[in-house]
Amino acid sequence: MEILKMTPLTAWHKGKGAKMAAFAGFDMPIQYEGIIAEHNHTRQNAGIFDICHMGEFSLRGPGAKDALNAVVTQDLDTLAPGKCRYGFLLNEKAGVQDDLIIYCLDTDDYMLVVNGACEAGDFEWIKNQLPKGPEFNNISDATGKIDLQGPKSFEVLKDILGADFVSPGYFNFKRITWQGSPLIVSRTGYTGELGYELYLDSSMTPAMWDKLAAHPLVKPIGLGARDTLRLEMGYPLYGQDLDTEHTPAEAGFGALITKQKPFTGQAALATVRERLIPLVLAGRRSARHYDTLHLPDGTQVGMVTSGSFAPSLGYCVALAYVADAHAVQTDFLVRTQRGDLEAKKSPLPFNPNGTARMKLA
Template sequence: MESLATTPLTDWHRENGAKMAPFAGFDMPVQYKGIIIEHKHTRAKAGIFDICHMGEFKLVGPGAMEALNRVVSHDLTTLDPGKCRYGFLLNQSGGIMDDLIIYCLGRNEYMLVVNGACRGKDFDQIRASLSAGPVLTDISDETGKIDVQGPQSLAVLETLTGIKWNDLKYFNFEATDCLGFPMLVSRTGYTGELGYELYLPADKALTVWEKLAADERVEPVGLGARDTLRLEIGYPLYGQDLDEEHTPVEAGAGFFLKKESDYIGKSGLGTVRQMLVPLVIEGRRTARHHDEVCLPSGEKTGIVTSGSFAPSLGHCVALAYVRAEDAGTERFVIKTARVELEAKRTELPFYKDGTARMKV
């Protein structure tokens, strides 16, 4: 039997009726009241997510910016303290080892937030690639992470902390000890809605979670709705839409690669074999990971990486890698285990009414 890690909130999830399943080596909640209920509640009010399985590293010391800037795709020369940036850790050929957010805590002090399943390989790759001087530390086990997402998340956060957060801009963060312990509040998220990610001591996570869950505007949300929420916005998932066999350019994320200086994997970005394309499927029948994507002639051109019914839209959506020369094709056929589905190429995001960037 697989031995799964737990988060500081695992017992709470079980005690409150969550359906649990393995994810990234952790025992994680899939749903509480139901995926569609949790999805719609997050779009309308506020949902809270246990994201304690993520990995966090700290890099501190003289030359940290210059050293890290040679390892990741982020342009750290333009990242000021109090701001964070999304980007990639690549292998030598340009394939995506992980997607991550880097927080500039101060001059030569950074926090890197990586996917839980990639924690070990990311740490080894970064540490081996750094020059002497700055020190890389894995702080994952001592760090808890709770996401508060939805149009009412600002009001919920202000009730929790007793502080106004209106001035915190998108992809900015602020450190506070307003609850009696250090906490980093980041205006970021994975749902497309106004939201905040809270980084706090792992032993304080349960206390904060229970206070949030007691708010009548809040519902706990599992991995099921987290997946449908992110897919409606077109956010990729590592291990499905992102992997070491594809570059950020092929994943449709080339616009994040604005840095002119060299970094690991940059030389491999010019090779484009496949492209990740967004597809709309009418009705409730959906495509699944690894379903074949074919041209109208029946010739296979790629595979589905993510697919689901989109509760906010009333139909199904999918992301799929297809041959680069076929990426501009308007219509495809997806072969599922039982039926063939007609799919139409569209533009992201699928769901266009998200509040993530709204002025508050």
């Protein structure tokens, strides 16, 4: 039997009657009052997510920028202190080892945020590619992470941090002090709504969570709604839509990689065998991971990686890899255990009404 790790908030979730399940080696809350209710609350107000299962690494010291630049797809020459950037760790075939966000804390001082299931492997893989000199540490156990997401999240944050708190811009962050302890407030998000990520000492995480949970606009949100929220925006999930067998270009992120300096996997990026495409399905019967994708004549051309009913839209959406030659097609069939479902290629995001980039006074 797998022994699951706990976050600093596991006891709180269980005390509130959350439905718990294994995720990335942790005992995590899947839902509290229900996925659709939690999804809609986040779209309309503000929700808090326990994301303490994520991994955080610190790389600092002379030469840190140049060393990390040779490992990741992000161009660190153009990443200034106070800014963060989404990108990838690639293997030699340009397959995605992981997707991650890099925070530039200062000159030659970085924090890397990786997926929890990849934490141990990512740390060893990066460590083995770094030269001697910069100090590289796994700070995951010492770091708590709470995501506050929803159009009312800035209003909530001002009530917690003070009326004079000024929001960072999109993919920017601030380093402040809360109750005598360091706090990083960043603005990226995985729901498509205005939102923030709060990084703080793991020992301070319950106190911050309690403050947020007590706010009248806030509800706790489980991983079930996190998945439907991200899928409505077309955001990928590592291990489903991103994996070591597909490149960022195949997953639709080729335009993000503009760096000219060499990095691991760079030479293989140009090879495109399949493409990740967005699909809309009529009705409430959703496609599932591993369902096969076919042309209307029955020819199999791909596989679904993510699929769900989209509560904000009232119909089902999915992501699927399809052979490059057929990626221009618009009409498909998804073969499920209960029969074929008609699917049409769609633009992204599925839900165009997100508030993530809204301007704040």
